[in-house]
Amino acid sequence: MLANRIQRRVTITTIAREAGVSVSTVSKVLNGRADVADGTRTRVEELLEKHSYPRARRRGSDPAGLIDLVFDELDSPWAVEIIRGAEEVAHAAGVGTVVSAIHAAVEPSRSEPARQWLDNVERRRSEGVILVLEELTPEQRTRLEALNVPYVLIDPRGEPDPEVPSIGAANWAGGLAATQHLIDLGHRRIGLIGGPAGVLCSRARLDGYRGALDTAGLALDPALILYGDFHHESGYIQGGRLLELPDPPTAIFAASDQMAYGACEAARERGLRIPQDLSIVGFDDLSVSRWFSPPLTTVRQPLAEMGTLAARMLFRLSRGETLETTRVELATQLVKRESTAPPPVA
Structure with missing residues (x-):
């Protein structure tokens, strides 16, 4: 029983560390790439076999039945609106949603929470990930791509990378x-x-x-x-x-x-x-x-529409489809109510 629990905790990072190679190298072996030295490939293959590591699911194969939504924090109704939009699309597709938070404000280093959500995505064999984070680090991006897990960013902190699917507002x-x-x-x-x-x-x-x-x-x-x-x-x-x-x-x-x-x-x-x-x-x-x-x-x-569109983009990516554009900005609209009026007369 204990051995099985330890075995389930093995991740692609674990394999890379034991083999003395990068995560991207393990990914190449998992995906049958030819640009890996024979000795390295053998070493990685032996570790994959030793740990009974499941072969990476390729895009377009049978869905895992789950998508992940990962936030920095969940203490705002802003997050609830995004979740609501994404969940509606997932529910209609017969796919479940898993929501998690990194809690960056509580754990400023973020290294351990970041590893946890990535490990969980790997264990669950998620269909894809919607990320509402201040920052997607190069290491996190490398690992998601190594796992062959599609992802979409909502409202990224910095200038969106043209290669990364993202959604924002005007x-x-x-x-x-x-x-x-x-x-x-x-x-x-x-x-x-x-x-x-x-x-x-x-x-x-x-x-x-x-x-x-x-x-x-x-x-x-x-x-x-x-x-x-x-x-x-x-x-x-x-x-x-x-x-x-x-x-x-x-x-x-x-x-x-x-x-x-x-x-x-x-x-x-x-x-x-x-x-x-x-x-x-x-x-x-x-x-x-x-x-x-x-x-x-x-x-x-x-906000809800941003979640909706992110989920739709994610499912298209998981089916191996190509997006017409990787960056979408949805229109904003002024809603006039009762908190504004002409200034008081001096």
Whole structure:
């Protein structure tokens, strides 16, 4: 019994380590590639036989019956929307979904959690993986490709690799629309609570904000631009800082709905009414935003649709099909509700 449990823990990395070769070399042996030296091939084959390692499933073969969704964290309704979209497609295909989190905030090194999800993907013989991570490392990518497991990224942190299938939203257009809406209402001092400065979608929303100000002939005031982490508390903290400025903004564009909720709370603590004294726009259109008090004006990011499309792309890849494009950006849409109004009369 114990021997069987140890045997099941053997991964492609284990084989590579014992053979003294790279993971990609083991992958070549598993997939019958000719560009491996005879002695190396024999050594790897012997270890594969010793550990009863299952031969890699080639794309287009019988499905494993599962797909994996891997997130950095699962503490946001943002993640739930993506899961909902992907699960609907998987359910219709008769395939199960396995959701896991790396918990990067709890374990900053990320090395052990990263190994765990990759090991689990290998053991489960997953049909494919949808990744919603700040970063897919070269090592992780190499191992997924060695396992012949297709994968799709959603909202990657940096500039998408043209060889890697990825899905995002029109973040620049969304930032432009949110800011332009506030300008059209008559606001001239508009604060921005952006997401992490190094994240692609954050930069795009900031650029949209800048573009709207520039088009309207409004000067960019660096004091009005602060950065959060997309979560409620950072919106509360940074919203408070904006409102404590000697010349505070009359409107705030928060780059996520959760940060907008936090900014609203900071405003109320200071006796400000929304939208009579301060207008606030979010980004995401989470399901709770329409029930917020007041209902939140926001930019709708099609999160469920992103999950849906990722799952469809994944199944096509698992069948060995070629995608027409590896990068898809879905449209965003401004949803006007009751958290925005013209600025108060001086």
